[in-house]
Amino acid sequence: MHEGSKIVAGRLHRFALAVATLVAAGTIGASASAQGDEVRVVMVASTDSPVAGEEFQVQVEVRQTAGQPGLLQEPSFAPLRITGTTGVRHMQSFQQVFGQAPVIEIRTVVGYTILADQPGVFTIPPAIYRMGRRSISSEPLVLKVGGTAVAPSGAVPSATATTAGNFDNYAFLRATVDRTDPYVGQQVTYTLYLYKRVDGHVDMQRQPSTDDFWVQDLLGPHRQPPPELQVVQGQRFEVHVIRRLALFPTRAGSLEIGSAAIDIDTTSGFAIFGGNRELLTRESPVIRIDARPLPAGAPSGTIVGHVVLDARLDRNSAQTGRALALTVVVRGDGLLRDASITPPIIDGLRFEAPAVQDRVDTPNDLVGGERSFTWQVIPLRAGTFTIPPLGLSVFDPRTARLESMTSQALTFTATGAAVVDDAPVADEPDEPEDEPAEADNIRFGPAARHAEMRRRVAPFHARAWFPFALLGAPLLAVLAWTLRFTRAGLAAMRERLAARPSPKRHRRDAKRALSASDPAAFYAAVAALLHQALGDALGERTIGMTHSTLRELLQLRGDDDLAGRVVDELDAADFARFSSSGASTDEMQRTLDRADALVARISSLPRAEAKP
Amino acid sequence: MTRLLTILLALLVGASSASADSLDERFDRALRALDAQHPAEAARELHRLVGLGIDDPDVYVNLGIAEAESYRYGEAMVAFERALSLRPSDDVARAGLDNAETMLARRRADESGGTATVEGPRTLASFGRAFPEPVASFGTLGAAYAAALALAALAFVRRESLRLALGTTAVVAALLLGTFGVALAGRARYGGLLAPGIVVTDEAEVRTAPDARAPRVATFREGERLDVLSRHGAFYRVATHGRPRGFVARRAIGTY
Numbered sequence: 114m115h116e117g118s119k120i121v122a123g124r125l126h127r128f129a130l131a132v133a134t135l136v137a138a139g140t141i142g143a144s145a146s147a148q149g150d151e152v153r154v155v156m157v158a159s160t161d162s163p164v165a166g167e168e169f170q171v172q173v174e175v176r177q178t179a180g181q182p183g184l185l186q187e188p189s190f191a192p193l194r195i196t197g198t199t200g201v202r203h204m205q206s207f208q209q210v211f212g213q214a215p216v217i218e219i220r221t222v223v224g225y226t227i228l229a230d231q232p233g234v235f236t237i238p239p240a241i242y243r244m245g246r247r248s249i250s251s252e253p254l255v256l257k258v259g260g261t262a263v264a265p266s267g268a269v270p271s272a273t274a275t276t277a278g279n280f281d282n283y284a285f286l287r288a289t290v291d292r293t294d295p296y297v298g299q300q301v302t303y304t305l306y307l308y309k310r311v312d313g314h315v316d317m318q319r320q321p322s323t324d325d326f327w328v329q330d331l332l333g334p335h336r337q338p339p340p341e342l343q344v345v346q347g348q349r350f351e352v353h354v355i356r357r358l359a360l361f362p363t364r365a366g367s368l369e370i371g372s373a374a375i376d377i378d379t380t381s382g383f384a385i386f387g388g389n390r391e392l393l394t395r396e397s398p399v400i401r402i403d404a405r406p407l408p409a410g411a412p413s414g415t416i417v418g419h420v421v422l423d424a425r426l427d428r429n430s431a432q433t434g435r436a437l438a439l440t441v442v443v444r445g446d447g448l449l450r451d452a453s454i455t456p457p458i459i460d461g462l463r464f465e466a467p468a469v470q471d472r473v474d475t476p477n478d479l480v481g482g483e484r485s486f487t488w489q490v491i492p493l494r495a496g497t498f499t500i501p502p503l504g505l506s507v508f509d510p511r512t513a514r515l516e517s518m519t520s521q522a523l524t525f526t527a528t529g530a531a532v533v534d535d536a537p538v539a540d541e542p543d544e545p546e547d548e549p550a551e552a553d554n555i556r557f558g559p560a561a562r563h564a565e566m567r568r569r570v571a572p573f574h575a576r577a578w579f580p581f582a583l584l585g586a587p588l589l590a591v592l593a594w595t596l597r598f599t600r601a602g603l604a605a606m607r608e609r610l611a612a613r614p615s616p617k618r619h620r621r622d623a624k625r626a627l628s629a630s631d632p633a634a635f636y637a638a639v640a641a642l643l644h645q646a647l648g649d650a651l652g653e654r655t656i657g658m659t660h661s662t663l664r665e666l667l668q669l670r671g672d673d674d675l676a677g678r679v680v681d682e683l684d685a686a687d688f689a690r691f692s693s694s695g696a697s698t699d700e701m702q703r704t705l706d707r708a709d710a711l712v713a714r715i716s717s718l719p720r721a722e723a724k725p
Numbered sequence: 726m727t728r729l730l731t732i733l734l735a736l737l738v739g740a741s742s743a744s745a746d747s748l749d750e751r752f753d754r755a756l757r758a759l760d761a762q763h764p765a766e767a768a769r770e771l772h773r774l775v776g777l778g779i780d781d782p783d784v785y786v787n788l789g790i791a792e793a794e795s796y797r798y799g800e801a802m803v804a805f806e807r808a809l810s811l812r813p814s815d816d817v818a819r820a821g822l823d824n825a826e827t828m829l830a831r832r833r834a835d836e837s838g839g840t841a842t843v844e845g846p847r848t849l850a851s852f853g854r855a856f857p858e859p860v861a862s863f864g865t866l867g868a869a870y871a872a873a874l875a876l877a878a879l880a881f882v883r884r885e886s887l888r889l890a891l892g893t894t895a896v897v898a899a900l901l902l903g904t905f906g907v908a909l910a911g912r913a914r915y916g917g918l919l920a921p922g923i924v925v926t927d928e929a930e931v932r933t934a935p936d937a938r939a940p941r942v943a944t945f946r947e948g949e950r951l952d953v954l955s956r957h958g959a960f961y962r963v964a965t966h967g968r969p970r971g972f973v974a975r976r977a978i979g980t981y
Contacts, residue, residue: 466761555824557793557801559817560759561783566748567811569780573862574909586869593877 152177154242154251156188158227164260165232173240173251175221183244184379184391185221187310187348188237189282193256194228194347231262279398280346284309284377286397288321290360290370296405297362298417298448299510302331302478305356305373305397308345313379313393317355321397322371325404326360327448331478359480361417361448362404370400407508411515415506418447418481424503424520426490433529436465436489441503441520446481449473454486454503461527462498465489470556492527499524616645616712623708627701635701636690639708640683646715647679660684675714682711748774755787764794782812789821798825798832799925799947803979806923810981813855829948856908864905872898920980922953922963929978931971935960942969945977953980 152175159170175185221242229235234257239250279285287306295301305321332338332354340353355375362368377393407415420443427438443452450471456464467486474482492498502519509516573579619642626635647655647663651670655663660680667676686704755770768791774784789804802825808818856864875895882888924945932939935957945951951965951973960972 555828557790557821557824560756560787560790561817562756564752564779564781564783564787566752566774566779566784567781569778572858574858574865579862579866582866583869586866586873589870590873590876593880597880 152183152242152244152247152249154185154240154249156237156240156251156254158254158256161257163227163229163256163258165229165258165262166260168226168228171225171227171237171254173221173223173225175219175242175249177219177221177242177244183242183247183249184311185223186241186243187223187282188240188254190225190227190237191347192230193235193237193258194230195225195344195349229256229258232258232260234258279396281395282348283311284350284393284395286373286375286395288370288373288397288400290400290402293401294403294405295362296417296508296510297365297407298415298451298508299361300418300447300480301326301360301362301402303356303358303360303370303400304354307353307355307375307395308343308350309353309377310348310350311377311379311393313377313391315353315355316376316378317373318376318394319372319374319396321356321358321373322369323358323360324371325363325368326370327363327450329359329361329473329475329480331357331359331475331480357478359475359478360402361480362402365404365406368402368404370402372399373397408513408515411508412506414451414453415508415515416443416445416447416449416452417508417510418445418449419509420445420447420449420452420505420507420518422503422505422518422520424500424523426500426523426525428525430526430528431492433492433495433527434532436491437525439464439488439490439500439523440485442483442485443505444483446479447507448480449482449484452484452505454505456488456503457501459498459500461492461494461496462500463491463493465491491532492525494531495528497524497526616642616649619645620705620709623705627698627705630698632701633690636686636704639704640686640690642708643679643683643686643711643715646712650715650718670718672714672718675711675718678707679711679715682707748777748779752784752787755791759787759791759794762794764791767791768795768797768800780807780811782808782815782818785811786815786818786821789818789825793821793825793828796828797925798829799923800979801825802829802923802948803925803981806921806981811857813857826948833946833948852908852911856905861905861908865902865909868898868902868905872902920953922951922961922978922980924949924951924973924977925979926977929973931963931969931973932960933971935962935972937974939972942971945973951978953978 154173154175156171156173159172163169171190173185173188175183177183234255237254237256239253241251242249285308287308289304289306291302292299293301303321303323307315309315338354340351343350343352356373360370374394374396377395379391379393407417422441422443424439424441427440431437439456441454443449443454450473454467456467465488467488470485470487472482472484473480490500500523502522504517504519507516507518508514619638623635623638623642626632626638641656644654644656647667651666655666658666660683663683664676664680667673667679670676682704689700689704751770751774755767755774758764758767758770768788771784771788771791774781775788785804785808789801789808792798792804793801802822805818805822805825808815809822812818872895875891875898879888879891879895882891924947927947929945929949930941931943931945932941945965949965951963954962954964954970956962956975957972959975961975961978962970963973963978964970
């Protein structure tokens with residue numbers, strides 16, 4: 114009872130100690146955490162007396178221990194200009210004493226290179242560091258700029274008629290077009306820029322609407338230009354081109370390129386530990402285009418741009434009824450997909466529907482390329498045929514002139530008998546549901562002209578016999594090796610059995626020798642029979658033992674009579690093996706009977722453990 | 726009796742010949758529709774052929790072309806995949822598949838305002854597609870028996886030179902068995918997979934249960950590849966990388 118009380122007291126003591134340790138650790142942790150919430154924002158200038166026209170540095174430093182990383186809101190330096198920025202954020206983790214959780218210190222240093230164009234006293238408002246809902250501010254910075262005024266410099270996006278942007282201190286979208294009064298079918302290059310000073314994932318929320326334009330994207334996935342740096346209203350921005358489109362007005366009048374919208378997710382990576390998502394949404398302004406109509410008399414399918422035509426035949430002679438290939442290539446710049454050429458009607462020739470291929474190139478963001486028309490021309494009778502120049506109406510927007518471009522005339526000869534024109538009546542093609550513009554330069558086919566019409570059959574591996582057939586292979590190998598081991602095992606067993614001495618075998622040998630009247634073999638078998646029986650009884654081989662030793666061994670077993678008889682019988686057998694008197698069959702039979710009696714007595718001896 | 730048998734035989738022969746004509750006619754009709762730029766009509770005819778049990782690579786190639794020219798690139802991808810499954814060396818089908826994927830990626834990029842790529846089939850499935858099914862099946866069987874016979878012979882042969890030859894044969898056969906076996910595994914869709922699939926509609930909603938009213942957990946877009954795990958009425962249970970498993974309406978998925 115007394116021992117039990119001591120044990121309980123000891124356990125209570127240890128429990129109290131553990132609780133005290135936990136409370137202490139918690140206190141230290143809480144204290145560290147309380148200290149960790151401290152954030153310090155300091156803004157300093159590299160000089161107290163900067164001079165107009167000379168650059169100087171302003172540095173904003175944020176030190177933060179624990180808490181989530183925040184966002185530094187840059188102070189407005191206007192009318193001073195920022196000509197350069199450097200930024201760095203260090204994160205350092207160090208261990209508290211007593212093995213508490215590590216504390217992370219975040220140190221953010223942003224340096225600004227500032228240029229004042231005129232002297233004066235300027236107050237830079239505090240730099241603000243936002244941590245979720247908390248804002249920590251630095252002291253404002255008062256700068257007394259000396260010297261004399263200098264002319265301002267620096268690129269600011271012009272506010273021309275073709276440019277529109279909603280300036281914002283952190284990020285804004287700017288859209289430009291290279292012309293606002295194009296002709297119908299003339300290219301207008303629209304570029305959407307993103308100006309940003311914050312890091313974050315940019316997500317396009319809305320594309321600019323281009324309902325009255327045919328659109329060609331000029332920026333493929335591998336043609337994104339690298340961002341540039343630009344200073345706008347004294348602030349340094351990273352400028353990304355996020356859209357560049359070639360727009361071709363499809364009708365005359367006032368057209369609109371709609372507003373694009375993006376989201377910039379500035380949420381820190383640490384937000385996975387909690388915290389608010391910080392999303393900046395920006396929209397680009399709408400741009401209006403006044404599209405001019407083509408001059409009166411411009412036929413449908415007029416190309417606005419510059420093109421040349423080239424026509425060729427694949428050969429100059431053909432059999433009647435056999436097709437020649439007539440190819441006309443329209444090459445140049447402009448919206449060539451509008452190009453359409455009508456083949457002439459020539460008596461004795463049949464023109465099949467053309468195969469049209471397009472290749473769109475955009476060198477220097479100018480859409481062009483080539484469109485080729487290939488007709489299968491079938492001569493229906495013999496003779497020499499001339500395909501007249503094929504023409505296309507082209508409007509040059511620079512000279513505002515409409516002209517007709519033509520290919521050269523082509524001549525070929527057809528020979529053979531006249532054939533009947535059995536062309537099927539062409540019907541209207543299917544109207545595509547929603548034809549994407551990009552489908553033009555990708556072709557599918559050619560279609561197979563013949564099919565064997567194979568029926569669906571179950572695959573071989575799914576047929577019932579397949580697993581069994583597959584299983585047969587390993588079974589075959591296993592069977593072969595089992596057989597091999599079985600055979601080897603049987604042979605070894607047979608060998609072992611054959612090698613193992615047996616009294617019965619010796620007696621059988623003796624009987625066989627008796628029948629054959631072979632005294633030497635008989636007495637050898639009798640001796641072996643006795644030795645085998647002795648060996649089994651005594652646990653050691655007796656062959657080779659002197660008879661006196663054998664006698665002693667048997668006497669030690671307490672049977673002197675047996676010892677004498679066995680030794681006598683062995684002596685007699687040894688003698689008889691080399692003596693002719695032992696050859697009598699009766700004597701041999703009697704010897705065998707005696708040996709049997711001795712074996713029986715030896716077998717009744719207590720067994721000894723076998724010796725190696 | 727003999728007369729009756731003769732009539733029956735004639736009827737059977739006539740019926741089979743009529744059926745063959747009908748299939749060829751359908752194929753020709755589809756071809757003419759394709760030539761005349763009626764891809765939707767061609768696709769309808771070719772779908773009918775497939776519905777009649779035709780499993781021919783040329784039919785699938787033309788179906789893929791017809792679907793692609795109708796701007797149904799998901800359906801086109803399924804058709805080209807089926808053609809490639811039957812004839813892996815078909816260049817037209819391979820180019821068609823690549824083009825359909827490119828067109829879908831472009832469309833997606835235009836819609837999302839960024840670049841987009843279409844994920845290719847899984848590695849195992851691609852490898853499985855590298856061999857026609859009979860080659861993969863009989864290659865596996867042949868290699869298995871070659872290896873087994875060589876091993877079996879090794880059990881009895883004592884001549885050293887012969888044993889060396891048998892050992893080499895066994896190793897080579899085992900390598901071939903591995904190659905054909907992996908290809909067959911890719912084709913046979915082991916691992917509980919019913920079939921690889923492709924989304925053929927603009928969007929396919931993944932739901933938590935095979936019920937159109939069940940909560941939606943993800944959305945697939947046309948051309949996205951997924952693994953069809955099992956069939957549940959009008960729904961497939963599907964899985965793909967990086968998305969939760971769920972149930973998608975069967976009409977939105979094409980399997981190959």
